Amino acid sequence: MKNDRTLKLLDRFEKVFRSFDVDYKMMRKILQIKLTMDGRRVPTIFSQNAKKKDKENDNQYIKSLWIYVLFGLFMIPFLLMGDNYLFQMSLFYGIFTFFVMTSMISDFSSVLLDIRDRNILFPKPVSRRTISTAKMVHVMIYLSFLTLALVGIPLIIGLFVHGFLFFLVSVVNIIFIDLFVVALTALIYLAILRFFDGEKLKDIINFVQIMLSLAIMVGYQLLVRSFEFIDLAVSLEPKWWQVFIFPMWYAANTEMILIGKFQPFYLLFSALGVLIPLLAIAIYIKFNPAFEQSLQKLTYHGKAKEKRHSKFRQVLLGIICRSQEERTFFKFASLMMKNERDFKLKVYPSLGFSIVIPFIFIMNGFSTDFNALSTSKSYLSIYFSLIVIPTIMLLLKFSGKYKGAWIFKVAPINQLKPMFSGTIKAFLVNLYLPVYLILSVAFIVLFGVRVTPDLVVVFINACLYSVICFIILKKVIPFSESFDAYNQNSNGGLLFALMLLAAVFAGLHFISTLMPYGIYLYLVLSILLLMIIWKKAFQITWEKIHE
Known part of the structure; x- marks a missing residue:
């Protein structure tokens, strides 16, 4: 197995993981195996032409990120619209959240709901905290690649157009959005796993994932309609329901810091943008043992349904x-x-x-x-x-x-x-x-x-x-x-x-x-x-x- 450059970068934070009682060496070995296994999943289009050695060394997920780079280019105009940060950055963060959340649903749910770790590692002398941390870091590694592909070029352009402070605030906001998306997805699964089991549970998970995708699209439309366009100028009339459109939280702190609008509306949204992701992560960490325990329900397949011929x-x-x-x-x-x-x-x-x-x-x-x-x-x-x-x-x-x-x-x-x-x-x-x-x-x-x-x-x-x-x-x-x-x-x-x-x-x-x-x-x-x-x-x- 190769020593991935991502793992070398992760080595710099070894003390941080150890401070949370995580066996870093064991976690690193688990991640190395997971990343190696991921690299061997070759898409059909590459399997005919790639040599066996290349298949084992190249991570095809990384090679497929070019499409997200292309999507990221479409986000650039929102950074060039002017200095109405509340409007343009709400759209920017809304589009970014849409891509990240749909990727979490389609690509990373199988990681969050993977029971192979439980079957293989739980009988071994490996702490539960180490196993769950390795799973979360595994998701965050690929989410980081996805994030860089989506917003890397737009943020560099934002750095030259709006300055270093804008770039710094945007990077921090993107990190908080990623944390919130991961924690929110995991907590939704935790809530479902708490009350259901077996085949019923899997059906509900499918249903929730589908409804979540649709809610993101509808929420994006609500985001746009939160604003009124008057003579090409954009105005916002605060409504109570806008609190639930979380891309506006981060657009509000951008407006507040760069323009200096320290109004109660902006202060509330900025506070929510920091506190809610941290609270969600804390709740997930606290209930993660229950989450891992509930994953065992996925092995129950239920009774066979009787066939009815209409x-x-x-x-x-x-x-x-x-x-x-x-x-x-x-x-x-x-x-x-x-x-x-x-x-x-x-x-x-x-x-x-x-x-x-x-x-x-x-x-x-x-x-x-x-x-x-x-x-x-x-x-x-x-x-x-x-x-x-x-x-x-x-x-x-x-x-x-x-x-x-x-x-x-x-x-x-x-x-x-x-x-x-x-x-x-x-x-x-x-x-x-x-x-x-x-x-x-x-x-x-x-x-x-x-x-x-x-x-x-x-x-x-x-x-x-x-x-x-x-x-x-x-x-x-x-x-x-x-x-x-x-x-x-x-x-x-x-x-x-x-x-x-x-x-x-x-x-x-x-x-x-x-x-x-x-x-x-x-x-x-x-x-x-x-x-x-x-x-x-x-x-x-x-x-x-x-x-």
Whole structure:
């Protein structure tokens, strides 16, 4: 195992860890093993080209941080807007918090909820405090890399534009935000673990992670709407509920220190920005033994649920899938989507975003005049729900039980068409259709029955879009690869290009509304194109499968 430079930097704080009764040498050895194991998780895109030696030495998480550097560049304009720090830094810290919190949910929850330490290290002569500290430092190391990737360049630009004091205050604020995000995530899990166990617990954790992702997005909108724009000037009218929008805490102390506004509002928010993260960390440390004890509940899998076969579902399945083989793979894919928690954890937040995003664009476009909404063409914002399709199509090849995929090769499967078509139909029916129905009901309420033909066109285009994504993406047996090989950032360019394709469908839809009966012509053309492409898309042999 290599002696990571991160560990050498950590050695400088050995006395600090020892002051908290942490066995530093043991903690360092645990971290060294964890970092080595992380470095061996190679994304699929690298596994074909990288040499074995390179795979063992390079940490692929670090190599994937370039996408966060790109996101960080989009935060720079908020630093150049002027000297209204309360407004611009609230947006800056809000965007930063969004990326950090979603990363905690998607990438680091498996670390916080890892029970392997308990099974392997607890029987050994290693203190519980050392084990829990190693786990937290493990998260903080990668969170530090993520933070540097996101705000490194923006803060350097802020240093030259606003001065050293601004840079120093921002660095301190970023540290407090990171601490608060880690502690908040851990305390939420602690609260759930306290009252639930087994399968119920895992379902609730999934639900909380999804709701937390959606709350962050909605909170960002509340943050923007806390301010009023008057003649390009920004004003703030303090409200009691703004106390719960914590990015404003840190923007307030920036305004207070750099501008000198020592008003009660700024003093309260600044105090909250320091005290709440420290209090959260203290609570987590105090209750961490209970947290580790409760993790044992994750090993309980509960009783098997009795299967109920609905007659209506059987009839519907017979309509959707024509052949017995396709129905079999439809049922198999539906069960995998329902029971795979890693899959749900990565997919469900995206589905939630696809519900929220169209309404956000509607709110931004009609924030002052909702009367004009019913006669507008803003219902086309429903196409934003399509942008999650490429990501989910990519995820359909991953599973936590991927080792069982050998059954596909030994089974007497003569044609692969039912396998792929059944899986895509299962995705459309089980994942996309509920999102589409929720949006359709809401859009009919907002825009009237007149948009019904448009909504039908959207669903046909969603089906067509899914097949096109399948054609472009690599052909892999569904649920046959490990989630350890998944790295969305490595496929970012292709996914982004496929997302732009959704804009093409929306543009053609808009053009069809400019002509008399154009929407019906567009509907007919979409159906015909879907029928043609669907017949040709799944003509795949074993030789074309990506190994």
